[in-house]
Amino acid sequence: MKKLIGLLVISLTLFVGCGGGSDTGNNKSASTEKESSGLTDFEQKNGIGPVTEEIQLPSNIEKELAKKGEALFETKCSACHKLDERYVGPAQRDLLDRRSPEYVMNMILNPAEMVKKHPEAQKMLQEFMTPMPNQNLSRDEARTILEYFRYMKKHKDQMEIQ
Amino acid sequence: MNTIHKIIRTWGLPLLVISGFLLTGCQNGQQLGSSADAASKVYVSPGEHDEFYGFFSGGYNGQLGVYGLPSGRHIFTIPVFSQAPVNGYGYSEETKAMLNTSHGFVPWGDAHHPELSQTNGETDGRWVFMNENNTPRIARIGLNEFKTQEIIEIPNSAGNHASSFVTPNTEYVSAATRFSIPMDDENMQNMDVSIDSYKENFKGTISFIKVSDEGKMNIDFQIMMPGFDYDLSHAGKGPSNGWSFFTSYNSEQANTLLEINASKNDKDFIAAINWKKAAEYAKQGKGKMIPGEHVRNYIDHEEGGIVKSETIDKVRVLDPRELEGIVYFLPTPKSPHGVDVDPTGQYIAAGGKLSTVIPVHSFAKMQKAIENEEFEGKVMGIPVLKYDSILHGEVENPGLGPLHTEFDGRGNAYTTAFISSEIVKWNIENTEVVDRIDVYYSPGHLMIPGGDSQNPDGKYLVSLNKITKDRFLPTGPEMFHSAQLIDISGEKMKMLLDFPTEGEPHYAQAIKADKVIKNQKRFYKLEENGHPKATTSEKQAKVVRKGNEVHIYMTTIRSHFTPDNIEGVKVGDDVYFHVTNLEQDWDVPHGFAIKGANTAELLIMPGETLTLKWQPKKAGVVPFYCTDFCSALHQEMQGYVRVSEKDSDVEIAYGTGQ
Numbered sequence: 001m002k003k004l005i006g007l008l009v010i011s012l013t014l015f016v017g018c019g020g021g022s023d024t025g026n027n028k029s030a031s032t033e034k035e036s037s038g039l040t041d042f043e044q045k046n047g048i049g050p051v052t053e054e055i056q057l058p059s060n061i062e063k064e065l066a067k068k069g070e071a072l073f074e075t076k077c078s079a080c081h082k083l084d085e086r087y088v089g090p091a092q093r094d095l096l097d098r099r100s101p102e103y104v105m106n107m108i109l110n111p112a113e114m115v116k117k118h119p120e121a122q123k124m125l126q127e128f129m130t131p132m133p134n135q136n137l138s139r140d141e142a143r144t145i146l147e148y149f150r151y152m153k154k155h156k157d158q159m160e161i162q
Numbered sequence: 163m164n165t166i167h168k169i170i171r172t173w174g175l176p177l178l179v180i181s182g183f184l185l186t187g188c189q190n191g192q193q194l195g196s197s198a199d200a201a202s203k204v205y206v207s208p209g210e211h212d213e214f215y216g217f218f219s220g221g222y223n224g225q226l227g228v229y230g231l232p233s234g235r236h237i238f239t240i241p242v243f244s245q246a247p248v249n250g251y252g253y254s255e256e257t258k259a260m261l262n263t264s265h266g267f268v269p270w271g272d273a274h275h276p277e278l279s280q281t282n283g284e285t286d287g288r289w290v291f292m293n294e295n296n297t298p299r300i301a302r303i304g305l306n307e308f309k310t311q312e313i314i315e316i317p318n319s320a321g322n323h324a325s326s327f328v329t330p331n332t333e334y335v336s337a338a339t340r341f342s343i344p345m346d347d348e349n350m351q352n353m354d355v356s357i358d359s360y361k362e363n364f365k366g367t368i369s370f371i372k373v374s375d376e377g378k379m380n381i382d383f384q385i386m387m388p389g390f391d392y393d394l395s396h397a398g399k400g401p402s403n404g405w406s407f408f409t410s411y412n413s414e415q416a417n418t419l420l421e422i423n424a425s426k427n428d429k430d431f432i433a434a435i436n437w438k439k440a441a442e443y444a445k446q447g448k449g450k451m452i453p454g455e456h457v458r459n460y461i462d463h464e465e466g467g468i469v470k471s472e473t474i475d476k477v478r479v480l481d482p483r484e485l486e487g488i489v490y491f492l493p494t495p496k497s498p499h500g501v502d503v504d505p506t507g508q509y510i511a512a513g514g515k516l517s518t519v520i521p522v523h524s525f526a527k528m529q530k531a532i533e534n535e536e537f538e539g540k541v542m543g544i545p546v547l548k549y550d551s552i553l554h555g556e557v558e559n560p561g562l563g564p565l566h567t568e569f570d571g572r573g574n575a576y577t578t579a580f581i582s583s584e585i586v587k588w589n590i591e592n593t594e595v596v597d598r599i600d601v602y603y604s605p606g607h608l609m610i611p612g613g614d615s616q617n618p619d620g621k622y623l624v625s626l627n628k629i630t631k632d633r634f635l636p637t638g639p640e641m642f643h644s645a646q647l648i649d650i651s652g653e654k655m656k657m658l659l660d661f662p663t664e665g666e667p668h669y670a671q672a673i674k675a676d677k678v679i680k681n682q683k684r685f686y687k688l689e690e691n692g693h694p695k696a697t698t699s700e701k702q703a704k705v706v707r708k709g710n711e712v713h714i715y716m717t718t719i720r721s722h723f724t725p726d727n728i729e730g731v732k733v734g735d736d737v738y739f740h741v742t743n744l745e746q747d748w749d750v751p752h753g754f755a756i757k758g759a760n761t762a763e764l765l766i767m768p769g770e771t772l773t774l775k776w777q778p779k780k781a782g783v784v785p786f787y788c789t790d791f792c793s794a795l796h797q798e799m800q801g802y803v804r805v806s807e808k809d810s811d812v813e814i815a816y817g818t819g820q
Binding site for chain 2: 074075076078079080087088129130131133134135136137
């Protein structure tokens, strides 16, 4: 009989354990809104990710850096993003009119958390339906792509860096 | 068993009702008293990881099953010796060469003994080696990517059973022939002779395959052996490092009805091979190079992971009649199966499957007997040591049909008894049985993580049972084999879990998960993709006609193909889809399948390029699609190829989104 009670206790524990698990799941989705409204001002403006301070950008564009970014953009991003047209994801030429440089970097480097937690990124996911993949770029690589966007924003007539 | 049935009758039903599906162990009633305890010991909560990786050979499915322990969860299957339509292994243009042999392409294999690579006598998590029994081969599986990286064929062998066991620093993987075959004296070529000329013409071989630091395998030397059946092996360690031990049976040299005719002698032999000495001879150029055509296949990581094949024409053979001191025979009762060296390297236990005792030889005594030439005779010029001179002791009443032994590192050995369906625990020093436990049913091998190394993790034991019967819900006449997890941390063994295993696992090995996790590859970097047909950006996607070959350089990313509309393909063309997955994140493979392909799908890992060959037979428009649910728009991930008649003038055209 003792063994029987032991079994009961274990079974109950397991049941309770399972219940607890799904509760936690619910809490998570419920708390998403809370957390998103609870973003810091910096995060609201600049996104969530490895970039936590404003980046000092030089006033002139570094062309060599932008060229590196162009090559990376072609391999890792161009399957979904075009410069001037909506494709799988949004057009990129005017990106920096809409987003801060830090936001762009964080979106490239930390897309999964961004679409989970940031209200702007969530809106984009609802519109485009395909979550932006993490292409595992380094911070330096993301910076070159930022420079490429800066160049393309300035040279509206160019499709490639000339 | 009677007591167990009584307990089921008394308690089984109420227990079943109360604990329901949570404690299914109770349904079979065995080890009822420890079930509650057992459930918590094997329970791995959602999101948590198992403590050990278990690598279980798939037997006649030819693959390597990966299981988490203690949960028994089947977490992966690595395709090794058989084609795997699940990801196109052995079908895709890149991987099919892995199954090349001197007999041509062989799509199936019989996988037996996975063996983890070792450093300083401990499992190191770099590779798993595994033998193929039917068309003798050894595979090396890389645990950084859970992929078969190399397969080498063994010449002058038939039934590659006593394989693939490593030396303590993975200097060598050894292999030995189960079936002896007729070989001529000069060049060891298989001969067209009468089968009943067995005693006169048939010989065996034992092979030592050198493994480089990068893993590359090559056959350093073979040793010519008398025409027995060589069954299993293990390398020495510690004091016995430098030696390997191989069991043999059929010392009667029967060639028909072996069941009776090979079971006559009271003792057969363990061959003790001084591989360090043999390696020195080989290095000095001793023995002779003979024709021994065999194929080696390997992944060329420099060139996009394409498998390449090379044929090697010759092999070095050492003759123990000419080169003294490389082989000695240890008489061992009776048709021994397993041979296992304890963690200290002092003792060699043999599973004499028809014997009533487990003989345990002493390595120190063996050396002394060699030194004092305590021989009882010679077989094919090989000295046979005196049984009494080398014996450490015999385990009495070890159960019927002892087969295999592993060790817990605390002075105990565990042996499977096939006929009496139990595992017997005995003390190595005094050879006395200290515990036994029933298993269900008929265990072959058993496995303790690191159990054949110098440093076992003596917490769990897995019994690999040959007969399943009523252990799981019935699945018609055929069923998965049953494995059982046993807690060996205490004095008494405790049954914890039944779990089903794919194919027929012969042997298995396990390793602490952290030794493997740290080397995991999560995706292939696009910039390191050296595949000559890679398309590393959509801009490079193209379709090129070369005579009747059409090469489609295609990319995939969530959730489209580029190009996804292709025209200008004709009936009778050989169409090659070279598909590169542009994703650069973990666990985002894309699949590729096209209607009517006579091969299998491709499952392309992030950053990888794979090629499917397709031969369209009728004009029309044929769809292709992604088979692996990749995103919310996965159902949109599709495309069309227009196939025109042979003489049509439709030009090559392609695009996406135009």
